[in-house]
Amino acid sequence: MSAKRYNLSNLSALIVDGDTHAVELLGGMLRAFGLQRQTVAPTGGEVLSRLVGRTAFDLVLCESELSDMAGAELVSRLRRQADNAIRFAPIVVLTGHTPLSSVGALRDSGAHCIVKKPISPATLFDRIVWAAENTRTFVETDSYAGPDRRFRNLPPADGVWRRSTDLTSQVGEASEPNLSQAEIDSFMKPTRISLE
Template identity: 30%
Template sequence: MVSLKALVVDDASFVRDLIKRTVRQRFPMIETTDAPNGRRAQSLMSRTTFDLVLCDWEMPEMSGLELLQWMRQQPQYEKVPFIMITSRGDKGHVVEAVKEGVSEYLGKPFSPEGLSKKIMKVMGRRLQLAAELKASPSSRPVGAFSDTADLLTQKRDGQEPVAKDAGPSPAPQNPLLTPSGANPASRKSSPRAANVAAVRFAESTLKSVVKDISLTEVRVIAKRDQDFPGILDQAVVDIDIGEGAMARLNGYVHQLQAVDKRQDTDFVSVTIRFVDEDPKKLEDLSRFVARFRSGAV
């Protein structure tokens, strides 16, 4: 029985589980293995050959970019698809990854549909062939195999199949809570703006104010007239940490609660649990928490 092998690399186990679950549900012909950082991934790749790598950028011990650089120097991995999955979507990072040979770039938080499209784009015909080989040779693929085959072969408006490799996609947009067209890295932070946070989800961005924060979670208050996520939805919290720098913290929705007891309350409290284990991100978060507790923000 033929199957493809994918390696999922991310320092957050919550994110690794999301990726593996999506792959398992939508691409049953792909077997997944995971690693918490680039160093561990490098060790696994030296012992087993993988057909696809889905990797975070910012990780302890060895970053995703360093893993990509090493991977492209190995004969067996020169042309293996590498999808960078990261909360950093600024143009400079995208260009750097493209120069090092990244196959696709997917911004966090991502939807299962978004991840699936990236996988189909870089794997192309190999996915359809694997699905056909694992299905009964006397019948059309059924169930999950049928869904995958349909997605791989469908055409839109007479164009080529969506799985056709068209090169890296444009940089994902990171809708931060800044003036229109402004680059958060180019402006100086101010006490008024420092406790403002943008919480990004796969399909929307929640503009909010930080009410409490620790090294494990943040509680923000947002106006009710916005699109709210569901419990356990993946999130990225963008926090101004001062001097024009922005911390992008990965997490998930732990709690949603009305601020007032009234049914017509105008504000909702959202608690995001952090999942990052990257020391640099934890250091940035520690500095912000200290400033927040001291009243400096």
């Protein structure tokens, strides 16, 4: 049986990173995957002022520390764009520095997943496929807009399940949050889903 194929040639990606070397590496990897349509913005301000509402993107790859704003702020503002498809686009945040507080802030800003730099091609490919295949309900409240964050193996604080999508017995063992990619993933992803 042949392996599953993924067609990235019709995708349009937005890369937000002020580091030209990182953009070169990332762009090269994406082109090798077949993703040719790439738009690069060095700052969050440029994304918000020049690109939002004018160009449609299937995928956003964003550095966590931009020169003019934190990646978490940009993600949060993209998630609040009314009447604009970009607010639902999968956002992969790339970060070289992963203290737990940063990972938590990025998750709470509405990012789909976080990838630790330096990025390996396999990790990048897996995260794109994962973001595509694992569709998540979006939640909008006064304090949060983005994909449903309730991934951890914890019951609601008051013990009352409210949504049909709440994870119960299907969820595996909880793991402690940490700084490696695997541990970031366990912090961000449903534990019932495996990338391999």
